[in-house]
Amino acid sequence: MRKLLWVLVFPVSGAFAQDSAIIRRMADDILTNGQAYNNLRILCKQAPARLSGSANAAKAVALTEAMLREAGADTVYLQPCMVPHWERGAKEEAYAVTGNGRVSLAVCALGNSVGTPATGLTASVVEVRSFDELDKLGKKGLSGRIVFLNYPMNQTLVNTFSAYSDAVRYRVMGPSAAAKYGAVGFILRTLSTSLNDFPHTGTTRYDSTMPKIPAFAVSTNDAERLHVLVAKGAVKSIFMKASCRMLPDAPSYNVIGEIRGSEHPDEVVTVGGHLDSWDLAEGAQDDGAGIVQSIEVIRALKAQGIRPARTVRAVMFMNEENGGRGGKAYSDNAVADGLQYIFGLESDNGGFTPRGFSIGAKGAQLKAFTDWAPLFEPYGVYEWRVGGGGADVDPLVRAKAVVGELLPDSQRYFDFHHAGNDVFEAVNRRELLLGAVNMTALIYLVSKYGI
Ligand SMILES: [Zn+2]
The missing domain is CATH 3.50.30.30 (Glucose Oxidase; domain 1)
Known part of the structure; x- marks a missing residue:
């Protein structure tokens, strides 16, 4: 209780006071008006078992394309990639x-x-x-x-x-x-x-x-x-x-929704999860959660009228589970397109209560993140671990990006991972939204200040 009062009476001071207020507004909006949970229901019930190359994976591409438009992205587009096509x-x-x-x-x-x-x-x-x-x-x-x-x-x-x-x-x-x-x-x-x-x-x-x-x-x-x-x-x-059998590779896509940066449009801040899932259930924790949280980042920034200084991209990566082709296509493109990829954040550890972030940086770059740490404490994030991102954003290191990932509580993740019980009902609405709050805050700060 004393801690709570301290936060109320002495909000984050100095340079970040304005950011603290903006993050509070975004958090209040996400926790009350957030669409991530509704979007997760739609994705899981209309396109369960989104294994790469399947008809449901194609349906998930179309669904999330529509969700990104609805969230207010300036541009929504598909990035092609060939994927392995295995059938059970x-x-x-x-x-x-x-x-x-x-x-x-x-x-x-x-x-x-x-x-x-x-x-x-x-x-x-x-x-x-x-x-x-x-x-x-x-x-x-x-x-x-x-x-x-x-x-x-x-x-x-x-x-x-x-x-x-x-x-x-x-x-x-x-x-x-x-x-x-x-x-x-x-x-x-x-x-x-x-x-x-x-x-x-x-x-x-x-x-x-x-x-x-x-x-x-x-x-x-x-x-x-x-x-x-x-x-x-x-x-x-x-x-x-x-x-079961392996079929020839099939055409598929990453789905990308973007808010163009107002001052540095050529500097890209990426946030994403993976759109494909295993075929035994609905892929709710793995990784529908990361998908709808990434879409929520776009929605929440737009809802506050924030025009980020740097370009923010939500990426729905295809084929993380059995090939990683979407992550590779995105990073191949990043190496070649002449833009600067400054940060890639991934959510692929389940939609559980957020505890921290893992960041693949050291020295002054790491300090940029740890200086922001007090801004996250009201939302339950206390841990800043030196590590890296996940399978989809790690290849962005080739494009010189710093990578990171959301670290939710891990105790129940392997109850559901790749199994028949990974359904929409396994995800808690508040835990999911609180993850989106922390991801939005981090993307907001990186897009404003750079690293
Ligand atoms: Zn996953």
Whole structure:
């Protein structure tokens, strides 16, 4: 309570007093009139499962183009990029055959996986916890078998993204690491910090020198069940069936909405999220939230009649999930178009309560941000971490931009990430809008002062 009074009685003084008042007005507007939550409902319900190359991804392009116009962007345009086009096909199936019958497993194919033969695939199973164990088992222990890679995310890491970074190598490289020794199928324990029945998909990458084997994720609950059965020696074989396939690359787009800078129109401040999503649900936390927050930045600046000194661009990046082609197209363009890209901010860590920002800068550039820190404290942001942006804005470093990302609370993100429960209803309206408040404040300050 004392802290609150302090903020009320002594608002930020000196050079930033006027900015403090403007940010307050923008925050009040976003928290009462913000469109981000409504836009998220429209995006999730009208264009769920926005996997690159799909009809719903194309629908999402058209929807967000309209939202950016509605938000008041001066110019809205599409930036072409070719994207990988992977299709899941029919619902996957998997079960363990035991002495007592079948134990069905909640599975989904990993993104980019090949399918099984049309009649499915049956083989004995071997459980491992690491790449080391795969190497020890070698051809003798793995040839002709299905590998069950049961590596739980590290619960002791308080930032769940650290636990994800640690575990994600098993999803990306696990199938080829198993195929190297002749394994015929791969089942990954879902990358989630919670125990539930949702298998989580996500990209896997085949090593082109190894045979491509079908790769699934199994829910954490069923991973625990399977572990107990395997440990008892009760599993005779595993059956896997999937019809997923990779199609030729397809044309798609980044969607860009811009407010032209009044004093330095050739200096560009970018804010964005990714428009594509995995196909098992609505892509609400990942990354519908970042999309609608970025559109909200445009709406909120326009609503206050702010004409930024530098050009502000909201970018809906395509294909973050299984290729990063949109981020690459945007940065390729940035390197070549003769404009100055001074900052790129990304929101792709869920629409949860904002806690801070990660900024890829040091020295005087970093100080520009930390000098502003008191302006963010009324809106719950206290952390300024030296880091970087996300997958879509990091390539902007090639164009000499400083990059950063919003850091929301991470505790619940991996309950939803790439899974069937990542739906509109999983996002809290106030948490989402508060993220947009902090993003708008940061974009406002960078567009006014530069870095
Ligand atoms: Zn994402």
